[in-house]
Structures are given as C-alpha cells and as structure tokens.
Amino acid sequence: MFMILAVLFDMITVSAAAFVTWLFFLPEQAQAVQYVLLVFAATLILPVLFSSTGSYHSFRAVSDLDWLARVSAAWVLLALTLILCLWAFKLSEDFSRVWLGSWFVLGWFTTLSWRGVAYLLLLRLRAKGYNHKRIAIVGAGRLGQALVQAIQTNVGSGFEAIVFFDDNADKWHTQYHGVPILPAYQLNDWLATHELHEIWFALPLRAELRLRELLYALRHSTVNLRYVPNLSSLRLLNHAPREVLGFSMLDLSVSPMSEPSQRCLKAIEDKVLAIVILLLISPIMLLIALAIKLTSAGPVFFRQQRLGIDGKAFEVLKFRSMVVHQEHDGQVTQATQQDARITPLGNLLRRTSLDELPQFINVLKGDMSIVGPRPHAIAHNEYYKEQVDSYMQRHKVKPGITGWAQVHGWRGETDTLDKMEKRVEYDLWYIEHWSLALDIKIILLTLIHGFFHANAR
DSSP states (O other): OOOHHHHHHHHHHHHHHHHHHHHHHHHTTOOHHHHHHHHHHHHHHHHHHHHHHTTTTTOTTTOHHHHHHHHHHHHHHHHHHHHHHHHHHHHHGGSSSHHHHHHHHHHHHHHHHHHHHHHHHHHHHHHOOOEEEEEEEESSSSSHHHHHHHHOGGGGGOOEEEEEETTTGGGGOOTTTTEEEEGGGHHHHHHHHHHHHHEEEETTTOHHHHHHHHHHTTTOSSEEEEOOOOOOOOOOSOOOOOOETTTTEEEEOOOOOHHHHHHHHHHHHHHHHHHHHHHHHHHHHHHHHHHHHHHHSSOOOEEEEEEEGGGEEEEEEEEEEEEOOOSSOOOOOOOTTTTTTTTTHHHHHHHTTTGGHHHHHHHTTTSSSEEEEEEEEEEHHHHHTTSSTTTTGGGGOOOEEOHHHHHTTTOOOOSSSSHHHHHHHHHHHHTTTTOOHHHHHHHHIIIISSSOOOOOO
C-alpha cells in the first residue's frame, strides 16, 4: 500500500510543481495545451523511470544517502528523457527553458521533502513496533548473534528477530538478547504455527551440505530465504550481495516481486488492466452467463478453493462448463478429453479459454494477477508438492490467468508427472526473471495464440 501511495504522491508532486512554476514562469504567448500534454506524459513515465533507479525500494535498512541518491537519479533520468523527446520531435523551441528548469528543480526538491517526512515517520513507527518484518535466524553462533545485535540496535529498520534455530542448541543458553534458541530440527514444525516473513541463514561457508539439507527441508515454504555469509575477511571483486544492516546477504529463494517497488508496479498493472478488460468484455460475459443458464441447470459460476500467494487459500471464479456433480472424499478429478461431465457450451468455453474470463474479477479483488503461475486445486497441490521439486515455490507470487508456461503450451490436463514438472519449470523461470516487459510479452503472446490451444480442457 505504501508503494502505491508513493507513486500517487510522486505523480501529484510532478503536476503540482508544474502548476506552481506556471504561475511564475509560463510565457504569456505559450500554448497551454502543449505544457499540459508534457506534464501528463511525465506523470505516465514517472513510475517506470523511478522504479528503474530503485526509488520505490523499501526504506528498510537503507542509509539516508542511498534513498537521496536514488530519488535524485530518478529526477535526472526523468528530465533527460523529456528533454531528449522534445529534441527528437523538434519541439524544444516551443517550451520555455526557464519553466522547464524551474519545474525540474522544484519537483526534485518537493519529492525529496515528502519522502524525507515519510522516511522519518516510518522510522518512528517501526521504532514503536509497527511495520515489522519477523525474522528467524538459523545459526546462533557469532554471526547470528551479531545479526541480532544489529537488528536490536537499529530499531527503525523494522526487522524483528523472533527466534534462533541451531543444530547445537544445547551448547548455547536458552536465549540470546531475549531471542529464544531452538533445535534446528524443530524449524518446520515451528513455521507451521507461527507467522514469519524471512529466514536468514547465518552459517559458515564450510556448511554447504547442511545448508542444502535445510533448503530441502524448507522446499514447501514460501517465506524469503537469505544467506548471510561471513565475507568480512574476504576481498571480492564484482560481487553483488544485498546489504542489510551492514551485513552482506545472498538471496537464496527470493522473487524480484519481493521488492515493494516491483509489487507496486505489478499491482498497478493488474488493477488498471483488469478494469479496462472487464469494461470491454462485460457484454461478452453477460451473453455467456445467459447461455449457461439457458443450456444447463445450475449456477453461472464455478467456484473452487485454490492456493494463492504464500499458500493462502482463495476462491477462484470460472464460468461453469460442466454439469453440476459432486466429487467424493475431497478428490478433484481433472477434466480430460471427451469428459462426459463437460456440456457442449462448456466444451466451447474451454477450447477458447472463455471460461477463464471471470478471473479478471479475482484480479480486481487482489487474489490473482493477470500474469502468473496458474492456480491448481488444493488436492493437486498436496499431491504434487511431494512429487515435483520446488513445486510450492510457485506460491511466492500471485497466481495468474495466463503465464509463461501457458504460452509455451504447458496448459490443460497434467495427466503425467513430466507435464507438471515442465509447467513448474516454466513457472519458476517466470518468477525468477519477472519484469514488467516480460508480463507484457506474455499478454501479447496470449492474445496472439493463447486463447485457442489443443491442450485447453
């Protein structure tokens, strides 16, 4: 939510700075329409340019100079982009240079000002216990203890060390600085009953095998996993670990969408596209709903519990394409070719993927994204998480209406383990390489050949 507000505040700041400078520096003979269009264009490209410099990254555990530098770089990039566009279209002579310069300086100053206020406010809120990220640390040795000291010293960072896990828990006291120390074999059981955001592995470099064992044990977990190697004694060139609280960390299982700025971009993309698409397809949806009611008895929508982001259940919506029937003993039978349960209209809806249209309502509600791994029935998740390596990592992001796997043909019935493994392979590649450009590419590929496919069921 904060990142969405940040984008809105930045857009307002750009517009307000332009208006204020108009009052003082806009020439009388200036064509106001041109200036309005330029400001409007700036507000549209601003989120992308600011995101590219990391200006929407969380304030958590970053230095004052870091966010100042990011915002300043974003404004320089915005100014250069607008000036280059004016030059390329031979419009630079139509705009007052004094106004342009004043607008950029005032916009930069006001952006820094409101972010400075927000930064101080967040520090105070986090120091009082709000907006915290709950952290478990695996390894209660010197490195793990140093992490706890850094967290407790930097109360404004918003991190909260909840618990230690260590193979030699009996070697230490029952707690360190108020943080309990539990045996490492209790990690999964503890996760099942406690809320956690991240796990930090404070293990020595020689503990590679133990790290592998722990990662395998956590293969069904969707919390972010980070490794904190002790690099203080090593001289490294061209390494790029994340720095948090002065410690180098390597992301072991973290999607690009874990960054607030990327989640913000993804949320804006989903909401805007969902509203536009629902407005466009509403007549088609009404006709399909009427056709379902006229051709078979039962509700218009098929509703089913699916697992979403972080493994949390939600109710997915689809147009009903089968006759109303009852599954036994909680089983979910996948639709197959020549499935007798599918109605003639339902067969058409499935072949054209029109049965998926109500899921844009799920996107608008925030349960799904337009692009992401397809959600599977809960019973299928329970089965495949033990059969396919890293299967549950699909739930690090919101499920989607279409995805990287689907545009490559891995859709429909997964009647063999190989098919599910390929679908998961493509899903995990998407999560690891996510970008706004990739989402747009997948949407375009879906429009080109994703609606009609031989595997659609």
